[in-house]
Amino acid sequence: MRCKSGKVYVGVNLYSLHGACAEQVAIGAAITNGEREFDAIVAVRGEAGGEVIPPCGNCRQILHDYMPDCGVIVPAGGGLAKIRAKELLPFSYSVE
Numbered sequence: 001m002r003c004k005s006g007k008v009y010v011g012v013n014l015y016s017l018h019g020a021c022a023e024q025v026a027i028g029a030a031i032t033n034g035e036r037e038f039d040a041i042v043a044v045r046g047e048a049g050g051e052v053i054p055p056c057g058n059c060r061q062i063l064h065d066y067m068p069d070c071g072v073i074v075p076a077g078g079g080l081a082k083i084r085a086k087e088l089l090p091f092s093y094s095v096e
């Protein structure tokens with residue numbers, strides 16, 4: 001997670017029955033450190049983080065709720081695309 005302050009926060013998947021995804025850990029770290037404006041987020045896996053993976057459905061909802069205009073880097077068409085978080089979850093639930 002890169003914030004508009006320029007700081008980068010990282011997270012790892014915490015595997016368990018109701019574990020947290022790396023995105024959620026990174027978002028929590030950023031918010032804990034006072035960040036409120038978010039620039040971009042990307043999830044990776046594999047040795048040296050060589051494979052970009054899209055966020056799961058739960059993370060899409062969290063991204064939509066906390067940072068709808070944040071860029072999310074996802075695999076697309078054999079390359080990568082940067083899409084706004086709110087575009088990853090059309091017809092989403094909203095408290096507003």
Ligand SMILES: [Zn+2]
Binds near residue numbers: 057059
């Ligand atoms: Zn997730």
